[in-house]
Amino acid sequence: MSTGSAPHHRLSDKVPRTERGRRTLRKLLDAAAIEFGERGFHEASITGITRRAGTALGSFYTYFHSKDEIFRALVSDLSGKVREAAKSALAEDHAALETERMALEAFLHFAREHKEIYRIIDEAEFVDPTSFRAHYETTASRIHARLLAGAEKGELREGLDEAHAWAIMGMNVFLGLRYAVWSEDTAPERVAELANEILRHGIAREG
Template sequence: MAQGEADASADASTNDAKTPRTDRGRRTQRAILDAAAIEFGERGFHAASISSITRRANVALGSFYTYFDSKDAVFRALVRDMSDQVRDHVAPAIRAANGQIAAERAGLLGFLEFVRDHKELYRIIDEAEFVDPESFRLHYATTADRITQRLTAAADRGELKPGVGEIHAWAIMGMNVFLGLRYGVWNTDHPAEDVADQIASMLADGIGNQDS
């Protein structure tokens, strides 16, 4: 997916959530999204209900429709919201890292930490493939695009081998997804730092420019 296509899809997804005009409205919408994450994470899309989401959020049923038109709309908005939460959680550590291998290590470590606190992420994103395929595709396409931009910029700086780009980005993203499943959702028996260290070593040997 080209960046322009991703941006257009992102705008469409954002429209599933009506923009609050007040701080109180933003807090209410946040409460609904957080409750929806628990509801969909525990029960799945089809068994989840709007009434249960509003009970979890401790808001009136009418408040839900102030911000979302339907269960489908809140689900689409939630997929986008969780994708943004992952991005916002890992971005500061990536920016602060010294070198691209360290940045990818920081990104994986931040992702593992996020997943351990938000295990519902996997069920929600997996269900999106069938409930709303465009949101599912957008989640991964925009994530891969961010990684691609980081890798190509680092290759241009001479930190990585020439030609490192989109294919490597999808490979890194796929690896991180399954590492998150194994070491974030299924079991947390390995320290996240150790997992990130081992992958950083593998990346350095595989795509690091030994001449730099």
């Protein structure tokens, strides 16, 4: 779509200089998550965002030129939040497989609290393909780096490839869709444990 190739010059790259400015930008992004999440990109409006944020229209244009631009900033913001959600699992020095279990569990909790994230990131495939691809490529790189660190520590196999990271990311994304967004019929702890079994020893009968 044409919007996907629009130049990425973002006013929002200019960090607000004041604490008040930072709060306003935060309010706009949080309101945008709800507006885009509920109405979708095409139905969403700038006035819908400022109304939800309780800010004047002028404040919007201090930070963004257009609906496209705040959407791009929002995808980047949500991508950062996904990273931060997993970070609690990474703060302490856990065993490599335990880190993966905790990262998935944290992500599932996060996705339950922010169900709109799926709709927004998935819609980016059409509205802003560059951000969509960047989100998954950076997430996979982060997982791959963790796998290599685990191999370095002697806990994981040698030769873990980028493809292993994409496989793990895919597991996590679909478990989030099924057990955080579509239904909460199974606890995040249980889902993360079942997925972690696969990474620990596969699904073959032990023998």
